[in-house]
Amino acid sequence: MIPFSPPRIDDKIIEEVVDALQSGWITTGPKTKRFEKELTEYVGCRKTVCLNSGTAGMELMLSWFGVGPGDEVIVPSYTYCATANVVVHTGATPIMCDVKEDFNIDVSKLEGLITEKTKVIIPVDIAGLPVDYDELNELVRKKSIRSKFTPSTEVQELLGRIMILADGAHSIGAKYKGKMSGTLADATAFSFHAVKNLTTAEGGAIALNLPYRFDPERMYADLCTKALHGQTKDAFAKVQKGGWRYDVVEAGYKYNMTDILASIGLVELERYESDTLKKRQHIYDRYNQLLAQYDWAWTPEFDDETKQSNHHLYLLRIKDVTEHQRNLIIYEIYEQDVSVNVHYQPLPMLSFYKHRGYNIDDYPQAFKNYTQEISLPIYYDLSDEDIETVVKAVVVAVEKVLSKQEA
Ligand SMILES: Cc1ncc(COP(=O)(O)O)c(C=O)c1O
Known part of the structure; x- marks a missing residue:
């Protein structure tokens, strides 16, 4: 795993x-x-x-x-x-x-x-x-x-x-x-x-x-x-x-x-600047390269002329999927022994805040981001081979779920 x-x-x-x-x-x-x-x-x-x-x-x-x-x-x-x-x-x-x-x-x-x-x-x-x-x-x-x-x-x-x-x-x-x-x-x-x-x-x-x-x-x-x-x-x-x-x-x-x-x-x-951040950047770049060929992959923003992220999380989005489809994709990824995550369930969707009257309908962009998001593994000891395994698992999972939708 x-x-x-x-x-x-x-x-x-x-x-x-x-x-x-x-x-x-x-x-x-x-x-x-x-x-x-x-x-x-x-x-x-x-x-x-x-x-x-x-x-x-x-x-x-x-x-x-x-x-x-x-x-x-x-x-x-x-x-x-x-x-x-x-x-x-x-x-x-x-x-x-x-x-x-x-x-x-x-x-x-x-x-x-x-x-x-x-x-x-x-x-x-x-x-x-x-x-x-x-x-x-x-x-x-x-x-x-x-x-x-x-x-x-x-x-x-x-x-x-x-x-x-x-x-x-x-x-x-x-x-x-x-x-x-x-x-x-x-x-x-x-x-x-x-x-x-x-x-x-x-x-x-x-x-x-x-x-x-x-x-x-x-x-x-x-x-x-x-x-x-x-x-x-x-x-x-x-x-x-x-x-x-x-x-x-x-x-x-x-x-x-x-x-x-x-x-x-x-x-x-x-060793943070000289080693950790460099490794994380490498993992990000590799994910981006491998995912670039798939139309459904929306790779995360991490750098522009004003902002430079520290590559803490790799927030992949699958374009145009529903929450249910995203959940099925996560299930299929896990079936291939790869751990992924969702960052985050918006606060208004959590019981405590929902019961206090916050309503997810008031935060449409948060909901949209959440429904399409899957966080991929990113950590120092993740090897190039592991990265390929992760991407392969994602591709298999997405294609399986999307092909069901078309069928
Ligand atoms: C966005 C965000 N804020 C706050 C925290 C809380 O940090 P800690 O667990 O060190 O209290 C976390 C930890 O996961 C976090 O992701």
């Missing part, structure tokens, strides 16, 4: 994890601090806070910004549930925006959704393709939009506009007009979950890029405190000589990254 997205676990990773285990320090400590520093350098953002998930990153930033009941946060209708769930946790209301053919939020539809209650927009760089950041950043700075903004906390007052909190779960290493994901929004939440381009098993980070009136060092300290129960010292600081006393300044969360996770991340980051 060709798996969908296994992690790359080799001797280097194992050695670094063993090093953490043998160091006697396994929770947040020197390796996490080094990983944060190296991430900041790689991304080019102002500061990075490592956490135990990408979800934690979004929750932390929403809490820091003071989002709560009565507020609205705009999210795309086409994303993983975490993007909207974090909004629900704060007591605010997720407002869903339809997406474009490229799977990303339709910025042209945002203005009509912004109200006096809107505090944050969470765009998602689906599959690692950056959203239209120039248009988005211009929009929240527009006079008519700024004048609607109604701050209710000190930091909201200081920002003076809607915050852009990018869900960059897919997009570390992606670029928009030459600028790295992590520097394109006020803050970006990366995910280092096991299936992501750069993994720490579970894990994530917040890349901070707020205007300089928000002191990055102060923000880093505040977010670390918030991520560890509101404690003014973390475990590493507490074990230093005479460092036992600490205070708790708020009922914070428990979101810190451990040094065991950071040790995986350090190895992953070191």
